[in-house]
Structures are given as structure tokens and as C-alpha cells.
Amino acid sequence: MANDLFGTVETDWYRTRLNRVLACILAGFFILASGLYYLQIIRGEELRRVAENNYVRLENIFPPRGLIYDRNGKLLVDNRPCFDVSIILEDAPDPENVMRRVALLLSMPETALLEKIKEINRSKPFKPILLKSDISRDELAVIKTRRFDLPGVVVSVEPRRHYVMGDYASHLIGYLGEISERELRNGSYPDNRGGDFIGKFGIEKTCDSYFWGKRGGRQVVVDALGRTTDTLSTVDPKPGKTVYLSIDGRLQKVAEDMLRKKTAGAVLAMNPNNGHILAMASHPCFDQNALVEGMSYAEWEAVVKDPLHPLENKGIQGQYPPGSIYKIVTAMAALEEGVVTEETTSYCPGFYTMGKSRFRCWKRHGHGLMTLREAMAESCDVFFYKAGEMVGVDRLAYYARGCGLGARTGIRLGNEAAGLVPTKDWKQRRFHSSWQKGETLIISIGQGYNLVTPVQAVSLIAAVANGGVRYAPVIIKEIRDSDGRLIETTKSKIVGRLPASEETLAIIRRGLEDAVNTKSGTGWAVRLSGGVMAGKTGTAQVVRQEGDRGKKQEDIPFRFRDHAWFCAYGPTQAPRIAVAVLVEHGEHGSSAAGPIAAEIIKTYLELYP
Known part of the structure; x- marks a missing residue:
């Protein structure tokens, strides 16, 4: 009698534990099924695009270079937007075909563009390769219109130096040039990187540390074609300082x-x-x-070899x-x-x-x-x-x-x-x-x-x-x-x-x-x-x-x-x-x-x- 009683109690205890385990398992399956339903049915289309096409990329934002005025506040040097066309090889399934299309749209020699991508180290597939700098507004419109046919092609906008008076005061104001390997190594330009433009002559060189602001950056989401689909965060660049000259x-x-x-x-x-x-x-x-x-x-040779030494x-x-x-x-x-x-x-x-x-x-x-x-x-x-x-x-x-x-x-x-x-x-x-x-x-x-x-x-x-x-x-x-x-x-x-x-x-x-x-x-x-x-x-x-x-x-x-x-x-x-x-x-x-x-x-x- 006692053994039957204990057997019944033990059986009930196991059944209760089993039911609880089964309930937990069912609850887990329910949660998993609900999550799958949410991800695949409710957000399926959105997440499919993200999973298949998107990834995060860091983009550099150049700081606007400081302006130059005369003693009375007349603008002598400012910055204008410059549109550059580049290609990111990782985003271009067929780079050579893309180059042919770009050459046609921008009226550039196809062989020159193909040579550019062949010379680039393939170990840096995410690094943009510059194809053409400072394109016109008409060329920009053409590229933007055909962007779906140009996977991997990106258009970036950067501030470009503009000398308001043309060649007036050229020796005083000076000019910019791309930073050299020697200048990068000697430690005089700690905030600069390869490809940056620095002052090479005149006031542009004398005040280069003042003109150069603080670069910014952004985290963006790009799709499989290299197109930006979302911006996750942005750090705005800090413009350079403004110099007022003593000249009138x-x-x-x-x-x-x-x-x-x-x-x-x-x-x-x-x-x-x-x-x-x-x-x-x-x-x-x-x-x-x-x-x-x-x-x-x-x-350039004509300028350098001019016997009157214009530089x-x-x-x-x-x-x-x-x-x-x-x-x-x-x-x-x-x-x-x-x-x-x-x-x-x-x-x-x-x-x-x-x-x-x-x-x-x-x-x-x-x-x-x-x-x-x-x-x-x-x-x-x-x-x-x-x-x-x-x-x-x-x-x-x-x-x-x-x-x-x-x-x-x-x-x-x-x-x-x-x-x-x-x-x-x-x-x-x-x-x-x-x-x-x-x-x-x-x-x-x-x-x-x-x-x-x-x-x-x-x-x-x-x-x-x-x-x-x-x-x-x-x-x-x-x-x-x-x-x-x-x-x-x-x-x-x-x-x-x-x-x-x-x-x-x-x-x-x-x-x-x-x-x-x-x-x-x-x-x-x-x-x-x-x-x-x-x-x-x-x-x-x-x-x-x-x-x-x-x-x-x-x-x-x-x-x-x-x-x-x-x-x-x-x-x-x-x-x-x-x-x-x-x-x-x-x-x-x-x-x-x-x-x-x-x-x-x-x-x-x-x-x-």
C-alpha cells in the first residue's frame, strides 16, 4: 500500500517536471518562431536588402581651408565645391566594363582609365581610385543619372581653392600642391595624409597650419553598388582660420x-x-x-623654364x-x-x-x-x-x-x-x-x-x-x-x-x-x-x-x-x-x-x- 502511494507520488513529480520542461521548450519554440516571423515576414524585405547588399563604410570629410581677405575685408581667396569621380573596385563586379561606360560618359580615353585600375594595388579594394577630378555640372548630372549602370562609381565633393582675383597677387598669396612623401615623413605636417593639398608658396605656405582645419568623418551604409543608402553618424569638420592681409x-x-x-x-x-x-x-x-x-x-615645363622666372x-x-x-x-x-x-x-x-x-x-x-x-x-x-x-x-x-x-x-x-x-x-x-x-x-x-x-x-x-x-x-x-x-x-x-x-x-x-x-x-x-x-x-x-x-x-x-x-x-x-x-x-x-x-x-x- 505504501509502495503504491510512493510510486504514485513519484510519477506525479516526474510528470510535473516533464510538463514544465515541455512548456519551456514550447515557449522557446514560440519565441523563436515569433522572432523568425518578425524578421522574415514583417521586416523580411528590409533585412533582406541589408543582408544582401549593405555594409558600413567610413568616409573622410575634408575641412574647408581658411579664407584670405585684404585689410578692408575684401575676399581674395575662398573655396568652391569640387566634384571628383572615383571607383571602388570592391563594389564593381566588372570594373573594365564600368570603365568603358565612364570613358564614354566623360569623354575620356578608355585606355587611360583601364590603366588606372590596373596600376592600383588590389590589396586595398575599398580605397577609391580617382578617375577624373573637378568634373563639370553637366558631367555630374550624367553620372548621377546613370548611377545604376555604374556599380562602384562614386562622386565625392570636396572644397577646392579658388583665387578670386585670378593671377593677381599670385606671388604674395602663393598656391597649393599635393603633400610629398618627404613632407609626410619629416613631421612638419602631423595632421595631413597622403593626397592632401598643402601650401607650397607664399601666404598659403606661411599660414598653412592656420588654414588647415580639423577633418571630420561619417559612418555610412552603402549597398552592393557602392551607393550610400543611410548615414549612421557624422562628425562635422572644423574650418580653418581666416587670414587678413595688410594689403589693400x-x-x-x-x-x-x-x-x-x-x-x-x-x-x-x-x-x-x-x-x-x-x-x-x-x-x-x-x-x-x-x-x-x-x-x-x-x-608646367613652360612655366619652370621661362627665362623671366614667373614663379x-x-x-x-x-x-x-x-x-x-x-x-x-x-x-x-x-x-x-x-x-x-x-x-x-x-x-x-x-x-x-x-x-x-x-x-x-x-x-x-x-x-x-x-x-x-x-x-x-x-x-x-x-x-x-x-x-x-x-x-x-x-x-x-x-x-x-x-x-x-x-x-x-x-x-x-x-x-x-x-x-x-x-x-x-x-x-x-x-x-x-x-x-x-x-x-x-x-x-x-x-x-x-x-x-x-x-x-x-x-x-x-x-x-x-x-x-x-x-x-x-x-x-x-x-x-x-x-x-x-x-x-x-x-x-x-x-x-x-x-x-x-x-x-x-x-x-x-x-x-x-x-x-x-x-x-x-x-x-x-x-x-x-x-x-x-x-x-x-x-x-x-x-x-x-x-x-x-x-x-x-x-x-x-x-x-x-x-x-x-x-x-x-x-x-x-x-x-x-x-x-x-x-x-x-x-x-x-x-x-x-x-x-x-x-x-x-x-x-x-x-x-x-
Whole structure:
């Protein structure tokens, strides 16, 4: 009886456990069936597309490069959308067939496109291969319309540099180029990757770290054809900073328009009271947009091999004999050394004899009796031969260096040249020969070994105009972030004073005023109404061959003709602008360079009365 009771209880216990297990199993099957029903019936179509076609891809978003404005807020450089066509081989079942279609749609050689995909390492199938950059709007519409026939073909949009003024200010602003392997390795560009475009020249290079923002990215879902079907997340890029230059865009255009009438040269305008560069032009120029968009090999070769060197910023890289503008230094040295005074007179018969050599004045029949002021105005060579001889080459070098010659000005642009101030020791080291007395005479009028850059010349005339203060040239006025907040302001920096008293500088300024505002002055032809401009002409010999002696300039081969200088400032009372103009092989400062300087000063005084 008891055994039956225990057997019944045990059977019930097993049955209960079994029922519970079966219930759990049935519940599990029900949940699984419900899930399958939900996934296959309710979301089946959607998930089928995801399972068969979609996967997640990371896309890079380039940051918009910082903008460039002039001192008044005029836009000089911005960014425009650039549409690039690429192919991702992993998404293209039949790449060669796709290439044939793309070639037809974009009017490109089929063989060139096929070569591109053959050269690519197949170990990186997800890396886009660029087929054509910067396609037109019409080409974009065609590609978008036929996208279902072009599996793996993608169109990306990136900001592309656009130079609003075309080739104006090209040497100052500079250009971009693709980062090189060496630049990637040297650690100077930690935020950049292969394929990025960085500043290669000018302000674009100087301020590259400011212009380059912070790249962004997005997670996108793409289908089997490589088409984006959904965006999962996005990190917006941070735009680069905005740079305001010290130049005035209107004055820059006037300077370049005037200079383009010449074969080659440079123009610099500076505010003598703070060192701000108001205009910087170099000619011949180059098309910055063409460099960004891509030149053919033949086009690039033509630019690089051009004998006029269009890629050289002649304002800071060009080194030229100063010619008669150096007489400012010689006059300063002679007055400060006490070998001449304002009343000192010297007779010019048209030449000066030293030993058996005769050194001629530019005026064949001579100037007659000259004071220092008259000699400065009429640029009498003989007066300055004698003054330089009394001062000596090494003391001339002392004053030249004190005027900022022979050293870089420190302007925030790369590859600035230093020029040359010769001395006895320099010649001994350089040529292993002694200095000759006649060489001192040649140096005194800005010929011989003397070399200056236009930016040094404008710094010198600006310092003479303002009473002797030498300012470092300022080209970057300020830098702001993309929201307009001020990041950096360039403060004017005094780098020295001219080695001359105020009395000496006043004498020199009177001579410069007479050079432009008296009929006998070499700059009389370019005088401005009201006598508001003072200046100094200069003619610098390039090379003189024996057969050229006595010839007219127009009969001498162009490359051997004299360079033309004109340095000026205005108004004569309380000057607000200083200008240096160099015209390569322009022959005469008064006729070639003078009109350019006069027009720039006139324009500036009209813009800022």
C-alpha cells in the first residue's frame, strides 16, 4: 500500500517536471518562431536588402581651408565645391566594363582609365581610385543619372581653392600642391595624409597650419553598388582660420596693372609709420587656379623654364644692383662722417679721374658746380664718386647695413634673399684678391657688387620718410577663427634706426623732394600736383660688354639693358605711403619705374585722403 502511494507520488513529480520542461521548450519554440516571423515576414524585405547588399563604410570629410581677405575685408581667396569621380573596385563586379561606360560618359580615353585600375594595388579594394577630378555640372548630372549602370562609381565633393582675383597677387598669396612623401615623413605636417593639398608658396605656405582645419568623418551604409543608402553618424569638420592681409586689394590691382605693361619687375608699397605692406606685385605672374586644377607636363615645363622666372617673387627674392637709389646711403655716410655738408660744392665736368682710369657721369657733358642737395636731385655721379672715396668702402658698408641692406627684413614669406653689402674682407674671402680704389667709386653710386631686394629698398625709403625708424615689414594684419574671434594680431615691430641724425635725414629728404619737384630733377617728369611726392630714380647696369660701350639702350640686347628703379614717398609732409619699383631692363628709372610709383601714391592718397 505504501509502495503504491510512493510510486504514485513519484510519477506525479516526474510528470510535473516533464510538463514544465515541455512548456519551456514550447515557449522557446514560440519565441523563436515569433522572432523568425518578425524578421522574415514583417521586416523580411528590409533585412533582406541589408543582408544582401549593405555594409558600413567610413568616409573622410575634408575641412574647408581658411579664407584670405585684404585689410578692408575684401575676399581674395575662398573655396568652391569640387566634384571628383572615383571607383571602388570592391563594389564593381566588372570594373573594365564600368570603365568603358565612364570613358564614354566623360569623354575620356578608355585606355587611360583601364590603366588606372590596373596600376592600383588590389590589396586595398575599398580605397577609391580617382578617375577624373573637378568634373563639370553637366558631367555630374550624367553620372548621377546613370548611377545604376555604374556599380562602384562614386562622386565625392570636396572644397577646392579658388583665387578670386585670378593671377593677381599670385606671388604674395602663393598656391597649393599635393603633400610629398618627404613632407609626410619629416613631421612638419602631423595632421595631413597622403593626397592632401598643402601650401607650397607664399601666404598659403606661411599660414598653412592656420588654414588647415580639423577633418571630420561619417559612418555610412552603402549597398552592393557602392551607393550610400543611410548615414549612421557624422562628425562635422572644423574650418580653418581666416587670414587678413595688410594689403589693400584696390591698390594691389593698380600696382599690378601698371607693372604688367612692363616685361618683368616688382612693386612694393609700405605704410612708413607701421611697416604694413600695402601692395606687393611681381611680374610676370602665374595662374594660381591653373596650378590647383592641374597643369599638363608641357604647361608646367613652360612655366619652370621661362627665362623671366614667373614663379619667383621678385619683391623679396630678386637681387639687383641698387643703382642711384644707393646714393641715399652714400649721402648719409658722407654727412655723418663729416666729409661733406649741405653747403659743400663739387664740380662735375662729366667724369672723375683716378689714376689712369676715368669714371664717367651719366650726364656726358657734366652737371657743373653741385651742392649735395643738387647732386641728389640731379643724381650727379661725380659728386658721389668723390663722397664715397672720402668715406671708404668699409664705412659705406657700415651705413648700408644700418639701413637694413645686406640682411633679410624678416617679412613672413619664405625664401627671402639677403642681398649683398661688399667690404674689403668680403672680397678677399670671396675672390682671394684685394679691394681696388676704383671699386669704391663704383660702389658709391650703387653699382659693382652691391645687391638689394625691392623689399629692402621700400624699407629704406620708408625709414627716410618717417624720420629714421626702421619697421619690420608686416604682411599679415590679423588672424581670426571661423566664427570671427580674433586669434592673432601682428604688432608693428621696430627693428632699428637709420644711422643718421634728424638733420642729416632732413637734408636727404630735401634732395629727394627736389629730385621730383624741380625741373632739373631726374624725377620731374612724374611729379604729382601740389608737390606731394618725393623720390629717387635709379639706373642699374646689368652687365656692360665692350662692344656695347657708346650704344643706345635700344641697340643693346634686352637681357643686357639696365634695370630701372624708383623709390618714393608721399605726401612730403607727414608721409603715409612709401613705394619701391624695379623694372627689369627698364633702362631709365624716371621713364620706366617712375610712372608706376607716381600712380600708386596718387591712388593711395585718393583712397585715403
